[in-house]
Amino acid sequence: MDFFGTIMGPFKWLVSAVMVGIHDVLSTTGMPAASGWTWTVSIIGLVLIIRAALIPVFLRQVSAQRRMRLLQPDLKKLQDKYKGKTDQLSRQAMAQEQMALYKEHRTNPLSACLPMLIQVPFFFALFQVLSGIPAAAREARGIGAMTHEQAVQFDDSSIFGAPLSASVLHGGGGDQVAVLVLTIVMILAMTASQFITQRRIVARTVPDEAADNPLARQQRVILYILPLVFGVGGVLFPIGVLIYWTTTNLWTMAQQFTIK
Structure with a gap:
């Protein structure tokens, strides 16, 4: 097993174990074990469990965003202090003073990205599990905590006629028109x-008077780049992964609007 596979192994097992556990509970309540909707609710349940566990991290993120906003006047003064100075010593001095400000205010520009970064291993683990299910079903083996029968x-x-393990570019059977339409919608x-x-994060982090500083420009780049990346990359994801990512984005949006 390669190094990446070794790292992802525990995450794959955990993700599949949570999905299987929720699926088994739903099956005992009367939902069909082989139904796509039962597995869909299992994926949504996986998101809810992960995001509920990350609520303390999100609250620290909100606090860090507030500190970043309070820090903006000092960053603006620092920017004005070194305006027009492009020599190496000035750039190093500016960077050192900027890091000192971040340390003093106990924050940094990456604070807003922390919950998403923590989710990345789980996202890749789910992607690997769902992408590997067709092969596991054919080869009479399980994958992660999922048995061969559950993989089948x-x-x-x-x-809606779209297999959960199918994607636009890699196929996977079923109605390909349904796969395409459901992929576009999600x-x-x-x-x-x-x-x-992300726009709400920018509004919370960067005040209007600091709209031209480096942090503001960085946040605006993220504002437009992240949706573009996920939009283009979405055609590579199985339907099940799109369900996961759409659900977690909707959760994040709801958190941003309800928690101050």
Whole structure:
């Protein structure tokens, strides 16, 4: 197993174990075990569990955003102090003073990205599990905590005619028109919620009077780049991964609007 696979192994097992656990609970309540909707609710449940566990991290993120906003006048003064100075010593001095300000205010520009960074291993783990399910179903083996029987169930399950393990570029059976339409709908929901959330982060972090400083420019780049990345990359993701990412983006957007 390669180094990346070794690192992702525990995350793959945890992600699949949570999905299987929720699926088993839903099955005992009367939902069909082989239904795509049962597995869809299992994926949504996985998101809710992960995001609920990250609420303390999100609250620290909000606090860090507030400190970044309070820091803007000092950053503006620092920017004015070194305006027009492009020599190496000036750039180093400016960077050192900027880091000192971040340390004094106990924050940094990456604070707003922390919850998303923590989710990245779980996202890749789910991507690997769902992408590997068709092969596991064919080769009579399980994947992660999912048994071979459950892999077959998932591989055969679909919603609106689109298999959960299918993607636009890699196929996966089922109605390809349904796969394309469902992918487009979820990409639009995913990117729109990502854009709204990031715009709210920018408004909370950067005051109007600091709109031209480096942090503001960095935040504006993120504002437009992240939705673009997820929008373009969405055609590579299985439907199940798109369900996960759309749900987590909607959760994040709701948190931004409800928690102050």
